[in-house]
């Protein structure tokens with residue numbers, strides 16, 4: 001049975017497909033679920049997945065991915081507001097905000113929520129890295145300013161990014177759980 005990935009972000013879908021291709025087909029759908037006002041990615045993703053599953057008549061399970069960039073020197077900003085901050089001030093200015101700070105550490109976190117008729121489950125992944133001046137053409141979002149092991153996420157191909165990324169780790173957890181569950 002296909003899994004419906006509820007998102008407007010094609011980069012997320014590309015990464016999920018690369019990872020889950022052998023498990024289930026991933027179908028992208030747009031559904032404007034309520035983004036609850038919360039500083040918890042888990043709460044936002046769980047509500048989104050549940051609401052979407054209940055609203056659509058099909059039995060096919062849904063997943064929602066809520067991601068944030070948490071910058072140490074800015075007390076975790078933009079965190080759950082990462083999409084809003086990218087759309088308003090943009091990635092380049094987020095870099096400039098932190099370029100003067102001594103501590104350039106940041107962390108990406110993804111919470112993936114899965115919902116079907118039996119309930120909702122969440123899976124989490126995170127990666128720590130260093131903020132740098134933008135480099136690379138791949139990826140999306142904040143990828144060009146986030147360096148891991150000498151390379152920005154935008155300098156990696158999808159497979160290399162998935163192997164170390166917040167989303168890749170959440171997808172790995174999900175795939176393990178989903179595999180065990182469909183075995184029996």
Ligand SMILES: O=c1[nH]c(=O)c2ncn([C@@H]3O[C@H](COP(=O)(O)OP(=O)(O)OP(=O)(O)O)[C@@H](O)[C@H]3O)c2[nH]1
Nearest residue numbers: 007008009065066067068082083086140141142143
């Ligand atoms: O450098 C990045 N590497 C990533 O792997 C990544 N994943 C998400 N993001 C960005 O973080 C915000 C998440 O917001 P978000 O979870 O609400 O997603 P979104 O609004 O883009 O799509 P949707 O799924 O909500 O429709 C948005 O600004 C995304 O561009 C990333 N940036």
Ligand SMILES: [Mg+2]
Nearest residue numbers: 008035083084
């Ligand atoms: Mg969003």
